[in-house]
Amino acid sequence: MPSSMLRGSCRPARLVAALLAVLTVAAIPHQSALSAALPVAPKTFDSSYAAPSGKTLNVAAGGNLQEALDQAELGDTIVLEAGATFKGRFKLPNKTTGSGWIYVVSSKLASLPTAGQRVGPNNAANMPKVVSKPWDSALVTVENSHHFRFVGIEFAPVPGGGLYQLIVIGNKDSSPATLPHHIVFDRCYVHGDPAVNDRRGIAMDGAFVAVVDSYISDFQEAGADSQALWAYNTSGPLQIRNNYIQGAGENVMFGGANSRDPALVPADIEIRDNYFFKPLSLLTTKNTIKNLLEFKAAKRVLVTGNIFQNNPLSAQQGFAILITPRNAGTSPWSVTSDIEIAGNTLINVGSGFNVMGLDNNASTLMTERVLIHNNLVGVSGLNGASGRAFQFVAGGSDYTVDHNTIINSAPTTSSVALAESKRGKISNFVFTNNLATRTAWGFFGTGAGEGTRPLDTYFTNWTFSKNVLVDRPASDYPAGNFFPAGVAGVRFANYAGGQYTLAVDSPYRNAGTDGTDIGANGAPPTNAILPNPPTNVAVQ
Numbered sequence: 082m083p084s085s086m087l088r089g090s091c092r093p094a095r096l097v098a099a100l101l102a103v104l105t106v107a108a109i110p111h112q113s114a115l116s117a118a119l120p121v122a123p124k125t126f127d128s129s130y131a132a133p134s135g136k137t138l139n140v141a142a143g144g145n146l147q148e149a150l151d152q153a154e155l156g157d158t159i160v161l162e163a164g165a166t167f168k169g170r171f172k173l174p175n176k177t178t179g180s181g182w183i184y185v186v187s188s189k190l191a192s193l194p195t196a197g198q199r200v201g202p203n204n205a206a207n208m209p210k211v212v213s214k215p216w217d218s219a220l221v222t223v224e225n226s227h228h229f230r231f232v233g234i235e236f237a238p239v240p241g242g243g244l245y246q247l248i249v250i251g252n253k254d255s256s257p258a259t260l261p262h263h264i265v266f267d268r269c270y271v272h273g274d275p276a277v278n279d280r281r282g283i284a285m286d287g288a289f290v291a292v293v294d295s296y297i298s299d300f301q302e303a304g305a306d307s308q309a310l311w312a313y314n315t316s317g318p319l320q321i322r323n324n325y326i327q328g329a330g331e332n333v334m335f336g337g338a339n340s341r342d343p344a345l346v347p348a349d350i351e352i353r354d355n356y357f358f359k360p361l362s363l364l365t366t367k368n369t370i371k372n373l374l375e376f377k378a379a380k381r382v383l384v385t386g387n388i389f390q391n392n393p394l395s396a397q398q399g400f401a402i403l404i405t406p407r408n409a410g411t412s413p414w415s416v417t418s419d420i421e422i423a424g425n426t427l428i429n430v431g432s433g434f435n436v437m438g439l440d441n442n443a444s445t446l447m448t449e450r451v452l453i454h455n456n457l458v459g460v461s462g463l464n465g466a467s468g469r470a471f472q473f474v475a476g477g478s479d480y481t482v483d484h485n486t487i488i489n490s491a492p493t494t495s496s497v498a499l500a501e502s503k504r505g506k507i508s509n510f511v512f513t514n515n516l517a518t519r520t521a522w523g524f525f526g527t528g529a530g531e532g533t534r535p536l537d538t539y540f541t542n543w544t545f546s547k548n549v550l551v552d553r554p555a556s557d558y559p560a561g562n563f564f565p566a567g568v569a570g571v572r573f574a575n576y577a578g579g580q581y582t583l584a585v586d587s588p589y590r591n592a593g594t595d596g597t598d599i600g601a602n603g604a605p606p607t608n609a610i611l612p613n614p615p616t617n618v619a620v621q
Contacts, residue, residue, distance in 0.1 A: 116509050116510075116511060116542050116543070116544050117450075117479040117480060117481045117509040117510060117511045117544075118449075118450050118479040118509065119421075119450065119452055119479075119481065120381070120382075120418075120419040120420055120421045120450045120451065120452050121381055121419040121450065122381065122383065122419075122421075123317075123318065123348070123349040123350055123351055123381040123382060123383050123419075124317075124318050124349040124381070125318060125320065125349070125351045125383075126289055126291075126318055126320065128265050128267075128291035128293055128320050128322070129196065130196035130230075130232070130267055133156065133157070133158045133181065133182065133184045134156060134181070135154065135155075135156030135157040135158065135179065135181065136154075136156075136157050136158075137157070137158045137159075137160055138152065138153055138157060138158070138159045138160070139160045139162075139188075140159060140160065140161050140162065140167075141162045141165065142162050142164070142165035142166075143165070144162075144165075144167075146159075146161065146167045146171055146211070147171050147172070150171060150172070150173065150174060150183075150185075151174055153176070153183045154176065154178045154179030154183075155176050155178065155179030155180050155181050155182065155183060155228055156179045156180055156181040156182070156183070157179065157183055157184075158183075158184040158185075158186060159183065159184065159185045159186070160186055160187075160188050161185065161186070161187060161188065161209035161211075161234065162188050162209055163187045163188045163189040163192075163206075163207050163208055163209055164206070164209070164210075165209050165210070166209075166210045166211075166212055167209065167210070167211050167212070168212050168213075168214065168239070169211060169212065169213050169214070169217070169218065169219040169220060170213065170214070170217050170218050170219060170220070170221055171211065171219065171220050171221070172221055172222070172223055172226075173220070173221070173222050173223065173226040173229050173261070173264070174223060174226065175223055175224060175225040175226055175227065176227065176228065181228065182228045182229065182230050182263070183228060183229050183230070184230050184231075184232060185229065185230070185231045185232070185234060186231075186232040186233055186234075187207060187208050187209055187232070187233035187234065188209070189207040189208075189233070190232060190233050192207040193207050193208070193233045193268055194268060194294070196267070196268075196294070197294065197323070198268075198294060199268075199294045199295070199296065199323055199324065199325060200233070200268045200269070200270055200294060200295060200296055201270070201296050201325065202270060202272075202296065202298075204233075204268075204270065205235050205270055207233070208233050208234055208235040208269075208270060209234060209235065210234075210235040210236075210237060211234055211235070211236050211237075212236075212237050212238060212239045213237075213238045213239060213242065213244055213247060214239060214242065215238070215239060215241075215242035215243060215244070216242070216243055216244055216245065217244065218244065218245075218246050218247060218248065218249050219236050219237075219238075219247050219248060220236065220247075220248045220249070221248075221249045222249065222250055222251065222252060222261040222264070222287065223252065223261075224252060224254075224259045224261075225259060225260070225261065225262070226250075226261040226262075226264065226287075227261060227262045227263050227264070228262075228263045228264075229263075229264050229265075230264075230265040230267060231265070231266050231267065231269055232267045232268055232269075233267075233268050233269065234266075234269050234270075235269070235270040235271075235272075236248060236269060236270070236271045236272075237271075237272050237273070237274070238273060238274055238277075238279055240274060241274060241276070241277060242274070242277070243274075243277045243278045243279060244273070244279050244280065244281075245280045245281060246280065246281045246283075246284050247271065247273070247279070247281065247282050247283065247300075248266075248271065248282065248283040248284065249284045249286075250264055250283065250284055250285055250286055250287040250290055251284060251285075251286025251287055251312075251314060251315060253314065253341065254286070254314065254315075254341060254345065255341040255342055255345075256341075256342060256344070256345075257288065257315075257316040257342075257344050257345065260286070260287050260288045260315060260316065261286075261287035261288075261290075262287050262288040262289050262290075263288075263289045263290075264287055264289075264290050264291075265290070265291045265292075265293065266283065266291070266292045266293070266295055267291075267293050267294060267295070268293075268294045268295060269292075269295045269296075270295070270296050271283060271295060271296070271297045271298075271309075272296070272297065272298045272299045272300075273298070273299040273300045273301065274299065275299045275301065278301070278302040278303060278305075278307075279299065279300050279301065279302070279307070280300065280302045280305065280306075280307045280308075281300060281307060281308050281309075281311055282297045282300050282308070282309045282310060282328070283297070283309075283310050283311070284311055284312065285310060285311065285312040285315065285319055286312050286313065286314045286315040287315055288315060288316055288317060288318065289318060290312075290315075290319050290320075291319070291320035291321075291322065292310060292320070292321050292322075292324055293320065293321075293322045293323055293324065294322070294323050294324065295324045295325075296324065296325045297309040297310065297324060297325065297326050297327065297328075298325070298326075298327040298328075299327070300327075300328045300329065300330075301328065301329030301330070301363065301366070301368040301369075302329065302330070302368060302369060303366070303367040303368050303369065304367075304369060305330075305369060306330035306331060306334075306337070306369060306371065307328055307329050307330040307331075307368070307369065308328055308330055308331050308332065308333065308334050309326045309327060309328035309332050309333060310326065310332075310333045310334075311331075311333070311334050311335075311337070312335050312347045313335065313336050313337055313338045313339075313340055313347065313377075313378065314338070314340045314341055314345045314347075315345055315347050315348075316344055316345055316348055316349075317347055317348040317349040317350060317381075318348070318349035318350065318351070319347065319349065319350045319351070320350075320351045320353075321333065321350075321351070321352045321353070321355060322351065322352075322353045322354055322355070323353070323354045323355060324355045324356070325355070325356045325358065326355055326356065326357050326358070327357075327358045327359065327360065328359070329359070329363050329366075329368040329369060329370055329371075330368075330369050330370070330371045330396075331371050331372050331373070331374070331375045332357045332358075332359065332372075332373045332374060333352070333357070333373075333374050333375075334374075334375045334376075334377065335347040335350065335375070335376050335377060335378060335379040336376065336377030336378025336379060336406075336407065336408065336415060336417075337375075337377045337378075337407065338408070338409060339408050339409045339410070339411045339412040340378060340408075340412045340414075340415070341412075343414040346378050346379070346380055346412075346414060346415060346416060347378060347379050347380070348379070348380040348381050349380075349381050350379060350381070350382040350383070351382075351383050352374070352382070352383065352384045352385070352387060353383070353384075353385050353386050353387070354385075354386040354387065355387045355388075356387070356388045356390070357373040357374060357387060357388065357389045357390065358390050358391060359373060359390070359391040359392055359393075360391070361391055361393070363395075364393060364395065364464060369395075369396045370393065370395035370396055370397075371395070371396050371397045372392055372397055372400055372401060372402070372403055373389045373392050373401045373402060373430075374389065374401070374402045374403070375402070375403040375404075375405065376403065376404045376405070376406075376417045376420060377405060377406060377407040377408070377415065377417070378406065378407075378408065378412070378415040378416065378417065379417055379418075379420065380416060380417075380418050380419055381418075381419045382419065382420040382421065383421050383423075384402075384420070384421065384422045384423070384425060385421075385422075385423050385424045385425065386424050386425065387425045387426075388425070388426050388428065389401050389402065389425060389426070389427045389428065389430065390427075390428040390429060390430075391428070391429050391430070391463065392429075392430040392431055392432075392463065393431050393463040393464030393465075393466065394431045394463065394464045394465045394466035394467075395464065398431070398432060398435070398466060398467065399430065399431020399432045399462075399463060399464065399465075399466025399467070400430075400431070400432045400433065400434065400435040400466075400469075400472065401427050401430040401431075401432070401433055401434070402422065402427075402433065402434050402435070403434075403435045403436075403437075404417045404420055404434070404435070404436045404437065404448060404451060405417070405435060405436075405437040405440075406437065406438075406439065406440050406445040406446065406447075406448055407440045407442065407443065407445065408440070408443050408445060409443065410442075410443045413443070413444040413445065413446075414446060415440075415443075415445045415446065416445060416446035416447070416448070417448045417451075418446070418448060418449050418450055418451075419449075419450045420450070420451050420452070421451075421452045421453075421454075422434070422451075422452070422453045422454075422456065423452070423453075423454050423455050423456065424455050424456065425456045425457075426456070426457045426459070427456065427457070427458045427459055427460075428459045429459060429461045429463055430458075430459065430460060430461065430463060430466075431460075431461065431462055431463040431464060431465075431466025431467070431468070431491075432460060432462075432466050432467055432468060432469040432470070432472065433458045433460055433469065433470040433471055433487070434453060434470070434471050434472070435471075435472045435474070436448065436451060436471070436472065436473050436474070436477065436480065437474050437475045437477070438474070438475040438476030438477030438478070438502070438504055438505075438507065439475045439476050439477075439504045440475075441475060441504075447476060447477060447478060448476075448477040448478070449477065449478040449479050450478075450479045451477075451479070451480045451481070452481045452483075453471075453480075453481070453482045453483075453485065454481065454482070454483040454484050454485065455483075455484050455485065455601045455602055456485045456486075456601060457485075457486050457488070457581065457601050458470050458485060458486065458487045458488070459488050459490075460487060460488070460489045460490070460491050460495065461490050461491055462490070462491030462492050462494070462495060466491070467491070467494045467495070467496070467499075468489060468491020468492065468494055468495030468496070468520070468521075469495070469496045469497075469498065469499050470485075470487045470489065470496070470497050470498060470517065470520075471497065471498035471499075472498065472499045472500075473498065473499075473500045473501075473502075473507055473510075473539070474500070474501050474502055475502055475503070475504040476502050476504040476505040476506065476507055477507045477508075478507065478508045478509055479508070479509045480507060480509070480510050480511070481511040481513075482511065482512045482513075482515060483511065483512075483513050483514050483515070484513075484514045484515065484593065484597075484599075484600065484601055484602055485515045485516070485600070485601055486515075486516045486517075486581055486600040486601040487515070487516065487517040487518065487520075488518055488581060489517060489518050489519070489520050491520075492521075493521045494521060494522075495520040495521045495522065496520050496521065496522035496523060496524070496525045497515075497517045497520050497522075497523050497524050497525075497550060498512075498524045498525065499522075499525050499526070499527065500524075500525070500526045500527070500529075500535050500538075500539040500540070501526060501527035501528075501539065502539050506538075506539055506540055506541045507539060507540045507541070508540070508541045508542055509541075509542050509543075510536075510540040510541075510542070510543040510544070511543070511544045512524070512543070512544070512545045512546075512548065513544060513545070513546050513547055513548065513593070513594050514546075514547050514548065514593040514594055514595070514597075514599050514600070515548045515549070515599070515600070516548070516549040516571065516589070516599050516600035516601075517548075517549070517550050517551065518551050518568050518571075519551045519552040519567075519568065520550075520553075523550055523553040523557075523558075524536070524545075524550070524558075526538050526539050530557065531553070531554075531557050531558075532553075532554075532557030532558040532559070533545075533557065533558060533559055534557075536559070545558070545559050545562065546559070546561045546562065546594055547561060547562065547563075547592065547593050547594045547599060548562045548563070548599070549562070549563045549564075549565065549571060549589055549599050549600070550562065550563070550564055551564070551565055551566075551567065551568055551570070551571065552564070552565075552566060552567065563588075563589060563592075563599075571583070571587065571589065572584045572586055572587035572588065572589070573587070581600070581601075582598070582600075583598045583599070583600065
C-alpha cells in the first residue's frame with residue numbers, strides 16, 4: 082500500500098502490515114470483576130448458495146426481464162445473457178406458486194468466482210447489467226416480495242444518471258407482516274457513477290436480506306449523506322458478509338430516518354468479514370464524507386472479522402465506527418443496544434469508536450450493552466482528526482471495552498479515550514486488558530483531567546484494570562494498571578516489523594484479568610489477504 086495513504090504516520094508500512102492481520106473473535110470470559118451486562122446475540126441465518134432445481138427461463142439481450150420475473154415460479158431460474166443490459170425499474174412480485182427460491186443468474190455464472198469468493202469490477206464482463214433510468218431505481222419490491230436470489234449480476238445507474246436508491250428492498254412498511262423477505266445478492270457488482278450524485282446502493286428494509294461476496298462502490302453525494310448499504314425500517318434479520326463496501330457518507334448505516342413502528346427498528350444484524358474502504362480521493366471533491374459504519378437505530382448486532390480503512394475528519398469528526406442513537410422526531414423507540422464489535426482491524430482512521438447514550442436532538446431510548454473487544458485499532462488523526470481511540474458521551478449503560486490494541490500515530494491531540502456527558506453518568510462500565518501506545522491525554526474526561534477523576538466524574542460502577550498505557554502518569558490512575566516508559570517497555574514481538582502481539586518475555590504476557598495476554602488476542606482470519614482489492618489499493 083502506498084505510504085501516501087497514511088497521513089502523518091511515522092511507521093506506515095509496518096502499521097498497515099500489522100493491521101491487515103485482523104484478529105478473530107475470542108470469547109470474553111465471565112468474571113466477578115466485570116460489572117457490565119453483555120450484549121444479547123443476534124439471530125442469524127444461513128445465506129449459503131444452493132443450486133436451484135426448477136425450470137429455466139432464458140432472457141437474451143433485448144428480452145423482457147419483467148415478464149420473466151412475473152412468469153417464474155418459486156424454484157425456477159432466470160438466466161440473463163452476460164454482457165446484455167436490461168433497463169429498469171423492475172419489480173419483484175409476491176410469488177404464491179412453487180417452492181424454494183427464484184434465482185436470477187448470469188449465463189456465465191460458471192466463469193465467475195465460486196460461492197464464498199468475493200467478486201470485483203474485473204468480473205463485470207461475465208455479468209449481465211441491470212440499470213436504472215435517471216433518478217429512478219433499477220430494482221424494487223412489492224408487499225411481501227420473497228425468495229429471490231441474484232447471483233453474478235451487475236447493478237448500476239445508466240451512465241451519467243443520478244439516483245437516490247439503486248435497489249430498494251422495502252415499501253415504507255408499517256408492520257413486519259408486509260416486509261419483503263428472503264432476498265439475497267450473491268457475488269453481485271453494485272455501483273454508482275463516480276461523476277454524479279448517486280446516493281445509495283441497496284436499501285435493505287426487509288427480513289432475511291443478505292448481501293454476500295459482492296462489491297459495492299461509488300455511492301456519493303455533495304451536500305447529503307450517501308450510503309453503499311442502508312436500513313432503517315425492518316425487523317431483520319440482515320446479513321452483510323464478505324463484501325467490499327465503499328461510499329462517501331456512511332459506507333453502511335442503520336437508522337437515520339423514522340421507522341414506522343417499534344417492531345421495525347433494524348435488528349439481528351450480522352456484519353462479517355467485509356472490507357470497508359473510503360478512498361482518500363474523496364477529500365478533493367465536494368462530496369459529504371462521514372464514517373465507515375454507523376448505528377443510529379439497531380438492536381442485537383455482531384460486527385466481526387472486518388477491515389475498516391481510511392476515515393478522515395471531514396463532515397464529521399473522523400470516527401470510523403459510531404453508535405449514536407438518533408431519529409427525525411417521530412420514532413422515540415429508536416435505540417442502539419446489544420452491539421458486539423469484535424476481532425476487527427481499523428487502519429488509518431482519524432479516530433476509532435464514538436458511543437453516545439442518548440440523542441441530543443430528539444427523544445430516543447438509551448444505548449446499553451455494548452461490547453468492544455479484541456480489535457486492532459490504527460488511529461492516525463487523518464486529515465486533522467483528534468486521534469481518539471474511544472469517545473463516550475451522553476450517558477448510557479453497560480459498556481465493556483476489553484482486550485483491544487491501539488497503535489496511535491495521531492498528533493498532539495490524541496487520547497486513549499474521551500468521556501463527557503450532560504445526560505447523566507454512564508453506568509456499569511468496564512475498561513480492561515487494553516493496550517495503547519503513547520497518546521497525549523490517555524483516558525481523559527472533559528474538565529476532569531485523566532485517569533481516576535474522569536472515571537468518577539462520568540461513570541458509575543466502573544472497572545478499570547490491567548490496561549497498559551504507554552507513557553502515562555501512574556499516579557493519576559487506579560491501581561492495577563501498567564505504565565511502561567516508552568513503547569520498548571511493552572516488548573512487542575516485533576514493533577519495528579509491525580508485529581503487535583507480545584514477545585515471550587513481555588511483562589504483560591498472561592497478565593490480563595483472564596490470564597491471557599493484555600491487548601488484542603487471536604489468530605489471523607482467512608480474509609487477512611483480501612481477494613479482488615479495489616484498483617486504487619495495493620494489498621501486500
